[in-house]
Amino acid sequence: MVTGFVLAPFLLLMFMPWGRSTLPLYLFDTGTQYVGIWGMSPAGAMYWLNINFWWFSTTNLNRILCGAVFWFFTLFAMFLCFIGANQPEERGKKMYIAAFFLLMVVIVLLFVDGLSLGPIILDEDYLFMDFVARLQPGFYIFAAATVLVLVAGITYKEA
Numbered sequence: 622m623v624t625g626f627v628l629a630p631f632l633l634l635m636f637m638p639w640g641r642s643t644l645p646l647y648l649f650d651t652g653t654q655y656v657g658i659w660g661m662s663p664a665g666a667m668y669w670l671n672i673n674f675w676w677f678s679t680t681n682l683n684r685i686l687c688g689a690v691f692w693f694f695t696l697f698a699m700f701l702c703f704i705g706a707n708q709p710e711e712r713g714k715k716m717y718i719a720a721f722f723l724l725m726v727v728i729v730l731l732f733v734d735g736l737s738l739g740p741i742i743l744d745e746d747y748l749f750m751d752f753v754a755r756l757q758p759g760f761y762i763f764a765a766a767t768v769l770v771l772v773a774g775i776t777y778k779e780a
Contacts, residue, residue: 625702646759717774
């Protein structure tokens with residue numbers, strides 16, 4: 622359940638349609654945009670503008686598909702973490718392992734897009750060290766939550 626509570630702010634508090642985020646859990650900084658689970662936001666000199674873009678508020682099909690992966694996979698993983706906490710041992714393990722793979726797809730998509738695929742989410746390809754330097758604290762929190770889900774899946778015991 623702890624991992625579900627860690628994932629909830631990425632889905633619910635990252636951007637609020639009615640105002641500025643008070644919890645900036647961005648995954649990546651492109652220099653002009655912050656990329657998060659919920660969507661994208663202007664970065665740098667444009668940060669003072671109160672503009673938040675949800676993945677599904679665009680007509681770009683690539684961004685909508687990536688948004689479905691980023692937002693819905695994290696949402697489903699969060700629900701699996703909450704529901705899996707009160708399940709029998711085998712079923713709970715399966716739910717946590719499924720949540721791990723859903724979260725891993727998000728991380729792999731970000732890495733593959735930033736390092737080799739080109740303009741799906743990120744507008745350019747980055748060298749490995751430049752890519753790692755642009756990762757934001759939200760990415761490390763998200764990655765730690767992913768590892769926590771894996772540990773919960775491996776060590777799950779019925780209460």
